[in-house]
Amino acid sequence: xxxxxxxxxxxxxxxxxxxxxxxxxxxxxxxxxxxxxxxxxxxxxxxxxxxxxxxxxxxxxxxxxxxxxxxxxxxxxxxxxxxxxxxxxxxxxxxxxxxxxxxxxxxxxxxxxxxxxxxxxxxxxxxxxxxxxxxxxxxxxxxxxxxxxxxxxxxxxxxxxxxxxxxxxxxxxxxxxxxxxxxxxxxxxxxxxxxxxxxxxxxxxxxxxxxxxxxxxxxxxxxxxxxxxxxxxxxxxxxxxx
Numbered sequence: 272x273x274x275x276x277x278x279x280x281x282x283x284x285x286x287x288x289x290x291x292x293x294x295x296x297x298x299x300x301x302x303x304x305x306x307x308x309x310x311x312x313x314x315x316x317x318x319x320x321x322x323x324x325x326x327x328x329x330x331x332x333x334x335x336x337x338x339x340x341x342x343x344x345x346x347x348x349x350x351x352x353x354x355x356x357x358x359x360x361x362x363x364x365x366x367x368x369x370x371x372x373x374x375x376x377x378x379x380x381x382x383x384x385x386x387x388x389x390x391x392x393x394x395x396x397x398x399x400x401x402x403x404x405x406x407x408x409x410x411x412x413x414x415x416x417x418x419x420x421x422x423x424x425x426x427x428x429x430x431x432x433x434x435x436x437x438x439x440x441x442x443x444x445x446x447x448x449x450x451x452x453x454x455x456x457x458x459x460x461x462x463x464x465x466x467x468x469x470x471x472x473x474x475x476x477x478x479x480x481x482x483x484x485x486x487x488x489x490x491x492x493x494x495x496x497x498x499x500x501x502x503x504x505x506x507x508x509x510x511x512x513x
Contacts, residue, residue, distance in 0.1 A: 279323055286316045286324035291435040294333050294345050301347040305334055331432050350484035353436060354477060360433050361473035363425045364410060365466040368453075371416035372462040379416045380458060386412060387454050391447045400438075407434055409450065413469075437476070 279287070290310065293299040305328070307321045314321075325343050328334040332352075334343045371379070386409045393401040407430070414426045449468070456465035 279327065280320060282316055282320040283323040283327070286310065286314050286321055287327045288431065288435075289314055290324060290328055291331075291333065291431065292438065294328070295435040295438070299345050301345050303345045304337070304341075305343045305345065307342065333432065350480060354480045354484070356429070356433065356436070357473055357477045357480065359425075360429045361470055361477065363422060363429065364413070364473065365470045367414045367417040367419070367422050367426070368469040369462045369466040370419060370422075371413045372457050372460055372465040374418055375416050375457055375460070379412075380454075382412055383409065383454055383457060387450055390450050394447050403434075403437060406450070407437075409453075410469075 290299070290305070299305075305325050307318055307325065310316070310324070311318055311321045316324075325334060329336065329343060333346055333348075335346045337343050386405055390402060390405045390409065393399075393405060411426065411430070414422055417423075449472070453465055453468045456462075456468060
């Protein structure tokens with residue numbers, strides 16, 4: 272993936288997000304042509320915004336360039352590619368947590384506390400898509416609290432693709448106690464404890480992906496195949512929600 276030199280427009284971000292969901296969910300399988308005209312018609316977007324959205328997917332390795340004068344196509348992704356992404360995100364998040372815990376301010380704690388309240392309300396009401404959103408908001412706040420430009424750049428580079436995978440491949444962490452434990456570690460300035468707790472969040476997803484790779488064909492697989500396996504497992508296994 273490449274670093275973005277400048278942010279995209281809201282229209283470009285919207286189209287890129289829709290395309291990511293389509294790709295990760297399997298609605299656009301590997302090899303599918305990313306026709307700018309078709310995408311523009313589907314999402315009511317201008318050609319320039321669509322072109323930049325496709326370039327965004329190319330930067331994230333979710334798409335591959337077509338032949339000269341041909342449209343880009345959806346890329347193939349292996350289990351290992353996804354595991355690597357989660358492991359890089361895990362290292363970034365744990366380091367951010369460690370630094371943020373040391374550098375947090377009273378206002379930072381108030382901000383985390385407000386997010387935590389929203390998380391706990393959504394968990395209690397079983398609004399799981401909102402739980403995922405607020406969980407990512409919690410993580411973004413922690414990264415900003417670390418006050419480290421390199422970690423902020425890494426977070427921006429990883430966030431959109433990671434969210435798309437989390438929506439399809441993994442259930443959000445639905446333990447209010449887990450989020451509160453992280454918050455209390457920040458209150459106590461327990462940097463090693465905060466980093467360890469955040470790392471466990473990723474251990475759940477990485478462990479599940481490694482298990483899937485060991486049980487099935489871990490060579491290059493379409494994301495749709497991974498998503499289908501995830502859906503099948505969710506029917507056979509208890510959700511693990513607490």
